[in-house]
Amino acid sequence: MLCRACARRGWVLGESMNYAEIKYFDIANGEGVRTSLFVSGCRRGCPNCFNDVAWDFCAGNLFTADVEDKIIASMDHEFIDGLTILGGEPMEPENQAGLVEFVERVRRAYPRESGKTIWCFTGDVLERELLEGGRHHTEFTDRLLDCIDILVDGPYVDALHDISLRFRGSSNQRIIDMPVTLAALRAGETGAAAVRQWQDDPVFTTHTM
Numbered sequence: 001m002l003c004r005a006c007a008r009r010g011w012v013l014g015e016s017m018n019y020a021e022i023k024y025f026d027i028a029n030g031e032g033v034r035t036s037l038f039v040s041g042c043r044r045g046c047p048n049c050f051n052d053v054a055w056d057f058c059a060g061n062l063f064t065a066d067v068e069d070k071i072i073a074s075m076d077h078e079f080i081d082g083l084t085i086l087g088g089e090p091m092e093p094e095n096q097a098g099l100v101e102f103v104e105r106v107r108r109a110y111p112r113e114s115g116k117t118i119w120c121f122t123g124d125v126l127e128r129e130l131l132e133g134g135r136h137h138t139e140f141t142d143r144l145l146d147c148i149d150i151l152v153d154g155p156y157v158d159a160l161h162d163i164s165l166r167f168r169g170s171s172n173q174r175i176i177d178m179p180v181t182l183a184a185l186r187a188g189e190t191g192a193a194a195v196r197q198w199q200d201d202p203v204f205t206t207h208t209m
C-alpha cells in the first residue's frame, strides 16, 4: 500500500525503491570507513528495532540514477572501504528488485580486487529464507548474494541484545563470509553447516589486548 505522496509521483511498489537515508564516512556498519545506504521498507517488526522509521516502504526519497551515481562517486577514495546496505530490509522482495542492478553496478565499478567490500544487513536467516525455496528467495536473490562480501543475517532479538558485539545488535545474528559460504554450498554442503562466518580481529572478539 503506497502513501498518497508516492502514488502522486507515480511510484509503483515493486518497480522502484525508496531509501530512508545515506550515511557517508560511516564507521558503525561494517569494517573501516563506508558509504551506508538505508533502504525503506521492512515487514518484520522486530520489537525495539533500531530503525523503525524505515519500516514504511514510502519513507524517505526515491532511489534514482542520480543517487546511485553519487554513492558510487563517494566510494572513489582510497580511504573508503566499501558500501553497506541496510534498512529497513534490503531483502524484502521489492527492495531486492530495486537494488540488484545497482549492486551489480557497484561490483563492476569496484571489483573484489579493488579491496572494497559490499556488506548487507538482513533480518532473514540465509539458509532458511534466502536460498532457493526460502520465502524471500526471488529471481534477484542469487545475483545479490553473488555480489555481497559480508551478509549480517538474522532478526534483531531484544532478549539477546549485547552491546559488546561488533556490527550486530543481538547474539543470534551472524556475520557471514558470502564468497566462502557460496563456494561451500556449490560444493554440496547444505543448511547451517555450509555457513562460514567472517573472522573479526581477535582484539574485538575477546576485548583483550
Ligand code: SF4
Pocket (backbone or CB within 6 Å): 042, 043, 044, 045, 046, 049, 050, 051, 052, 087, 088, 089, 122, 123, 124, 155, 156
Ligand atoms: S529486520 Fe531490521 S529493520 Fe526490520 S524490524 Fe528487524 S531490526 Fe528493524
